[in-house]
Amino acid sequence: MYGGGYIFSEPTKADQAAHVDDPTKLAEFEARIDRGEKIEPHDWMPFEYRKQLIRLIEQHAHSEVMGALPEGTWITRAPGFRRKMILIAKVQDEVGHGQLLYAAAETLGKSREAMINDLLSGKSKYSNVFNYPAKTWADVTVIGFLIDAAAIVNQVANSKGSYGPYCRALERICYEESFHLKQGHDAFIALATGTKAQRDMVQDAINRWYKPIIHFFGPSDKASQHSEKLMKWKVKMASNDDMRNQFLDQYVPKVLELGITFPDPNLKKNADGKWEFSDPDWDEFKRVINGDGPCNAERMAVRKYAEESNRWVRCALMNPMQPATLPYA
Numbered sequence: 535m536y537g538g539g540y541i542f543s544e545p546t547k548a549d550q551a552a553h554v555d556d557p558t559k560l561a562e563f564e565a566r567i568d569r570g571e572k573i574e575p576h577d578w579m580p581f582e583y584r585k586q587l588i589r590l591i592e593q594h595a596h597s598e599v600m601g602a603l604p605e606g607t608w609i610t611r612a613p614g615f616r617r618k619m620i621l622i623a624k625v626q627d628e629v630g631h632g633q634l635l636y637a638a639a640e641t642l643g644k645s646r647e648a649m650i651n652d653l654l655s656g657k658s659k660y661s662n663v664f665n666y667p668a669k670t671w672a673d674v675t676v677i678g679f680l681i682d683a684a685a686i687v688n689q690v691a692n693s694k695g696s697y698g699p700y701c702r703a704l705e706r707i708c709y710e711e712s713f714h715l716k717q718g719h720d721a722f723i724a725l726a727t728g729t730k731a732q733r734d735m736v737q738d739a740i741n742r743w744y745k746p747i748i749h750f751f752g753p754s755d756k757a758s759q760h761s762e763k764l765m766k767w768k769v770k771m772a773s774n775d776d777m778r779n780q781f782l783d784q785y786v787p788k789v790l791e792l793g794i795t796f797p798d799p800n801l802k803k804n805a806d807g808k809w810e811f812s813d814p815d816w817d818e819f820k821r822v823i824n825g826d827g828p829c830n831a832e833r834m835a836v837r838k839y840a841e842e843s844n845r846w847v848r849c850a851l852m853n854p855m856q857p858a859t860l861p862y863a
């Protein structure tokens with residue numbers, strides 16, 4: 535069912551270290567990547583390429599599903615019927631993105647169940663930003679505007695990458711994220727041009743979200759563990775620092791033009807066109823991505839509750855006596 539017949543079972547560290555790819559196949563594979571060809575699930579691929587793709591796509595899928603939670607809590611409290619309908623549609627889209635991405639990761643041979651288990655056990659990560667609280671409606675506008683914008687910068691770049699199923703999923707996701715970004719910008723503008731209380735609320739939200747957004751693109755290029763390999767194999771099409779810089783370039787002016795400021799006196803563009811900012815506290819980033827952020831426990835508890843209370847639905851769908859009901863990816 536998965537990975538064109540290939541079933542990925544995570545090898546031990548010793549086996550991984552001992553694994554050597556066939557050098558001829560590796561050279562052919564790298565030549566295909568250099569020519570800009572797409573790699574498809576039935577194609578030969580290096581062990582490490584498969585493993586890295588599973589890690590990255592799986593984390594991305596978890597991020598979409600966990601990312602629905604901070605905004606989801608605001609559906610009942612959205613200001614007005616129109617905003618409520620839009621938010622319901624957006625949250626539903628995010629979960630749909632999770633579905634698309636789990637399906638893309640499944641083509642590499644890891645089952646969805648194994649991925650969900652790894653999320654729930656804390657083995658697999660998800661984006662840092664979803665471990666912060668959405669305290670006010672302004673937080674929802676910051677997520678819809680700036681987190682979606684950050685996600686688009688990353689996803690548009692990576693949709694030009696080398697693995698076919700991931701790129702196709704990203705293309706579709708980007709269309710929907712563009713709508714999310716527009717609605718987020720609209721809601722953000724409504725507050726930023728509103729009453730003093732609304733402006734204060736949006737400024738407070740920006741003050742709290744600034745650092746997590748800087749963290750969103752990952753550690754600096756010097757500290758990034760996976761970038762070199764992922765960029766060589768065209769899984770990542772831009773480095774963490776380049777994506778962060780592109781985001782700041784596009785969106786800092788859009789916030790400043792509304793009279794909202796950033797809580798960092800050192801945020802500025804230098805003569806080379808690169809953004810500079812204060813040390814964003816990478817220790818906090820590490821704590822958050824390793825399970826010790828302000829909302830990690832709450833988010834995981836909600837996910838575990840959903841997993842357990844809906845198990846009967848999956849069991850009914852996955853009855854082994856009725857293989858035709860399996861969800862073909």
Ligand code: FAQ
Pocket residue numbers: 589590593594595597598601602628659660661662663677678681682685688692749750751752753757758759760761764770774823
């Ligand atoms: N959060 O070596 P690098 C969204 C980890 S979707 C948590 O630089 P890499 C939609 C990294 O995993 C948002 N962990 O890693 C939405 C690694 O740990 P590991 C998600 C992070 O992979 C919007 C370690 O640090 N998008 O928002 C983060 O080369 C609104 C070392 O880092 C994607 O997942 C982080 N921010 O580059 C939904 C896109 N950054 O695994 C709802 C695909 C780094 O060795 C509402 N992913 N880490 O234990 C990517 O492009 C890459 O994975 C990066 C990180 C760029 C995120």
